[in-house]
Amino acid sequence: MKRSLLLLLSCFLLGCAKLSPPCAPYELAATPPVYFVILDYGHGGFDCGATGMDTGVKESDLNLLVGERVARALEDRGCFVLRTRTDADALGATKRDDMAYRGAILCTDGADCTVSIHMNKFSDRSVKGPMCYYQAGAGEGKALADCVIEAVCLSLGRDPRPANPGNNFVTRLPAVPSVLVECGFLSNPEDERNLRDPAYQQKLADGIAEGILQYLEQP
Ligand SMILES: [Zn+2]
16 A cells, blocks of 8 residues: 555656756846835825815825826836825825825835825816926925926926925925826816826826936936
8 A cells, every 4th residue: 555655656756747847047036126116196095185176086096096007107117116005095094194104105215216196276277287396405306306297298298397396295204306296286177187087197197107217217
């Protein structure tokens, strides 16, 4: 009995050895990530941010949709992307907790830059178009913002507009170049319509990703 079992096992092992391909040389990941980018999708959960004046669309949902398109565009180009959130939920039960978690992720060691995605709203409904904010006084932040707004305007076929200095938690906190992109105005009917359109979201995202890479690829 024992002998036949042994025979059976030997045949099985021999069979496996025959079927197994020869050992492939150990390989690390094909190519290491080119850059490490942190993407922050603004708001979420109890805090939906701005809402569309015509459709009631939530800023938090649009931030996630556009942000994920940016993430995929960057990953397709070999970047490692860390997101502050991956679903509709907030990062904490209160605004304070949410911002604390968000800030901790934005300050992760080793990142090359951080980009926060938001949608705008203003009392004058004629104001429209994308904007890109950097922390006032931050030279590298401005350089990143210049690249991003230029690439976004080009991708959307809009006239170029300058980046804007500002003072925001998400651009002030990280030690690396950080910008906040306001993709458009949910108070403007044309922007609101465009921002809900997947094709427009993709153009916007391609522009943001292109601007980030143009900045990072500068010598
Ligand atoms: Zn916002």
